[in-house]
Amino acid sequence: MTHTLEKLFSNPASCEERVISIQTTLTACRALGPENSGQGEMLKTRHIAAWLTACGVSNLIHLDKADTRVESGLRPNLVALIPGRQKKTLWLFGHTDVVPPGDISAWSADPWQVRRDGDFLYGRGVEDNQQAIVSMLLLAEELNARQIVPDLSLGLVFMSDEETGSAYGLRHILSVAHDMFRADDLFIVPDAGSPCGDRIEISEKGQLWIQIHIKGVQCHASTPQKGHNAFLAASAMALACHEHLHAVFADVDELFDPPHSTFVPSKHEANVPNINTVPGEDVFFMDCRLLPQVVSEEVLAQTRNLAAVVEKQYGVHVDISVVQEQKASSTSASSRVVTALKDAVMQVYGVKARAVGIGGATVAAFLREKGFPAAVWSCIENTCHAPDERSSITSTINDARVFAHILMQAHV
Ligand SMILES: [Zn+2]
Incomplete structure (x- = not known):
């Protein structure tokens, strides 16, 4: 198993190239919802679907919801399934919509054009939530390129409308296709965290x-x-x-x-x-x-x-x-998703992660409401919604490694 894990992401230069190229394309899509005078997430989701298809992921499910406020008439939700040895599935959730850049003069450069400075990429959406999307895509690409069948199955959910209520996104997905998920699956929402990766959010007030x-x-x-x-x-x-x-x-x-x-x-x-x-x-x-x-x-x-x-x-x-x-929502600190995350974070980042609760609200609450134990984790800079939003290339690849670790742990 360790041997298999080592094979993944073993070419850092090409992973880095891939992160920059995907981030650049996704950011240019300006995926703003109609509440923010945008045309939604269709263009961005088409790119994601095309990349998945190109790397050999054939099981794509579209769970779009009609919305006459956008030109395409649809708010796209895309689910990609990669079978593993077990039916039990690791689900990763990334939202495709972004928030407006706000005061443009507060930005050092065009927010819709990705700029690189050292290990960081700058632009609206690069962290919230494209870091997760890129990690998810990297993982799918690596598994397919190296023809690895993981122990757990992998489910990638790319959803709309997170920033404006999720009625067209995860709440819609859960209302039309909740039987896709099972209570003993693992659910990770990589949409909050800390710069060293040591916070796993398991509860919301x-x-x-x-x-x-x-x-x-x-x-x-x-x-x-x-x-x-x-x-x-x-x-x-x-x-x-x-x-x-x-x-x-x-x-x-x-x-x-x-x-x-x-x-x-x-x-x-x-x-x-x-x-x-x-x-x-x-x-x-x-x-x-x-x-x-x-x-x-x-x-x-x-x-x-x-x-x-x-x-x-x-x-x-x-x-x-x-x-x-x-209502408040919680996932037990001893649930498998939390212990598996702690273990993987220790392996990849070398830090002891601790479970925390927050006062804010994430889409994990919708999953927990349906009885699916969800943890919110990623290694991020916490520049979401701010000018000069940024994301670390290294953390994007390492987050993908963390997910790979969990995917390869048959005992989970
Ligand atoms: Zn977010």
């Missing part, structure tokens, strides 16, 4: 976004006693939520950073346009990230209790509504 709408009575600001100031009441409500909710839901879980649930007043809507009016209405939002054991209904009940106090004190009415909710 629950997300609860709340809108708080205060209705008071508008009046002239020179006679505030004639009205009920909705902005003042909203301020009291924001402070009360911030202090009280952290105190009530004070559990600590060191898997996460920060290790507790968070309750953050974030967006605030404009109220009156002029200074000399007491606002009769005020709307703000709270972003809550909940440890897995915290029940969102209890958070809402506590928030309503606080609202009742504010209503009484300020003579206002407070409406509370949920804007978005995503």
